[in-house]
Amino acid sequence: MHQYECACGCHDLLTLEQALELDQRQVKYLHSQYLNKSLVTLLSLINFDTQFVSARGVSVYDAQGNEYLDFLGAYGALNLGHNHPEVLAVIQKVNSLPNLLQASINGLAGALAHNLAHLTPGNLQRSFFCNSGAEAVEGALKLAKIATGRQKFIYCHNSFHGKTFGALSVTGREKYQQPFKPLMANCVGVPYGDLDALKHELMTKEAAAFIVEPLQGEGGIIEPPPGYLAQAKRLCAQYGTLFIADEVQTGLGRTGTFFACDAEDIVPDILCMAKSLGGGIMPIGAYITSDEIWRKAYGSMEKALLHTSTFGGNTMACAAALKTIDVIIRDNLCQQAKEKGDYFIAELKKLKEKYPLLREVRGRGLIIGLEFQQPVSSKKYSFKFTMNLVNKVLQDYVGSLVAGELFNKHRIITAYTLNNPNVIRLEPPLIVTKEQLDRALVAIEDILSTHTGLLSMVGSGAKTVIQKIKA
Numbered sequence: 001m002h003q004y005e006c007a008c009g010c011h012d013l014l015t016l017e018q019a020l021e022l023d024q025r026q027v028k029y030l031h032s033q034y035l036n037k038s039l040v041t042l043l044s045l046i047n048f049d050t051q052f053v054s055a056r057g058v059s060v061y062d063a064q065g066n067e068y069l070d071f072l073g074a075y076g077a078l079n080l081g082h083n084h085p086e087v088l089a090v091i092q093k094v095n096s097l098p099n100l101l102q103a104s105i106n107g108l109a110g111a112l113a114h115n116l117a118h119l120t121p122g123n124l125q126r127s128f129f130c131n132s133g134a135e136a137v138e139g140a141l142k143l144a145k146i147a148t149g150r151q152k153f154i155y156c157h158n159s160f161h162g163k164t165f166g167a168l169s170v171t172g173r174e175k176y177q178q179p180f181k182p183l184m185a186n187c188v189g190v191p192y193g194d195l196d197a198l199k200h201e202l203m204t205k206e207a208a209a210f211i212v213e214p215l216q217g218e219g220g221i222i223e224p225p226p227g228y229l230a231q232a233k234r235l236c237a238q239y240g241t242l243f244i245a246d247e248v249q250t251g252l253g254r255t256g257t258f259f260a261c262d263a264e265d266i267v268p269d270i271l272c273m274a275k276s277l278g279g280g281i282m283p284i285g286a287y288i289t290s291d292e293i294w295r296k297a298y299g300s301m302e303k304a305l306l307h308t309s310t311f312g313g314n315t316m317a318c319a320a321a322l323k324t325i326d327v328i329i330r331d332n333l334c335q336q337a338k339e340k341g342d343y344f345i346a347e348l349k350k351l352k353e354k355y356p357l358l359r360e361v362r363g364r365g366l367i368i369g370l371e372f373q374q375p376v377s378s379k380k381y382s383f384k385f386t387m388n389l390v391n392k393v394l395q396d397y398v399g400s401l402v403a404g405e406l407f408n409k410h411r412i413i414t415a416y417t418l419n420n421p422n423v424i425r426l427e428p429p430l431i432v433t434k435e436q437l438d439r440a441l442v443a444i445e446d447i448l449s450t451h452t453g454l455l456s457m458v459g460s461g462a463k464t465v466i467q468k469i470k471a
Helices: 016-020 024-034 037-045 085-093 107-119 133-148 165-169 174-180 195-202 228-238 260-264 291-298 315-330 333-354 384-396 398-410 434-449 452-470
Strands: 052-056 059-062 067-070 124-130 152-156 187-190 207-212 242-246 270-273 285-290 358-364 367-372 415-417 420-426
Touching: 024 037, 067 434, 085 315, 107 124, 107 285, 107 315, 124 133, 124 291, 133 165, 133 207, 133 242, 133 270, 133 285, 133 291, 152 195, 165 174, 187 195, 195 207, 195 228, 207 228, 228 242, 228 260, 285 291, 315 333, 333 358, 333 367, 333 434, 367 398, 398 415, 398 420, 398 434
Parallel strands: 152 187, 152 207, 207 242, 242 270
Antiparallel strands: 052 059, 059 067, 124 285, 270 285, 358 367, 367 420, 415 420
């Protein structure tokens, strides 16, 4: 590759043009050398290291021109699909405006905050803009602490709120927390859906906030018992604790309503959003709260700058968010998500009745989880070492095997959920067509009907997998 010398004497800089011409081997080398080598190895195990060269809507294309359907949807960040032309167009429309100018107030940020105040439930009015879901959660936790003067936070087991320090402190999986302990103090987990356990923690009147996902995403696409969220909100109000709804993954139409809270007429004290707010193009996150809570926290000039974000509310991100909201409402994507989701879930449940490997179908709208049984291997392998690995993979990673088969055999992109690797998520863009849903159904049935092939795949490659993991 041609390289040039920069002013500091470095001979190894790559230009954008050169980066665009990198082949798959070169990309893997750069990631292994300068980014996360173990992640490259992990993705390589199930051939999730394909180089894609273009994308539009639900479809992405590899260097050979093969089409793949994206049913992962960037974990819910692609409600409008890849490279939505109207979102790209509005970014071009504002490219002559100042994108970052702190010595001013941004008109587009004001307009976006106005729209969110009208779209969110109840009396939610004042927004704070940042760049991601984890940042929105961090801001929400700080807001709750300063507004209430309390120190304690309550979260749910099996939850996921992000991997930054505060968000991780209220994320309910030990695997992610343990290497970084001690985390933020006074964070207590309770079982998702258990009102008695929540009440027990609230009764001390020490909790600043209870943070909860209306539907657990990384936990395996888990819905709470009917009425749980509304009763949890009432309990929080009774004991002076703020109710934070984390709608980072469920918001912007994903569950069939604009926000998942809308389905139960719940008005949270603080609502977090991100992912699809930027239309799959720009990073933007936000939390929104009531005027009363905002004034308690930051309602003076002395407190106005206690929590800020350099890139939060920048012009291009707000333009993308304004257009995203416009498209969701204009194209009735909430209703589309409900109707398509109802159809997809009903067809998937038919497969569950037909094939024992599919243990459960869960979800709402177009956020769907498929949980798989752990099949028992009866095949005799030559090496005890290989057999032990087969059993381990079958016990813990059936979802990843199914995702690998969907990807490599059927060119459909999915992934297992972070907190439950036996569940694969299906989160296609809300613009997905019935024909594309049917293509996924055919692929899933093919895998379910021939699932013994999963055993052969694991057994034949077990020793190679271990060698790669140890590399």
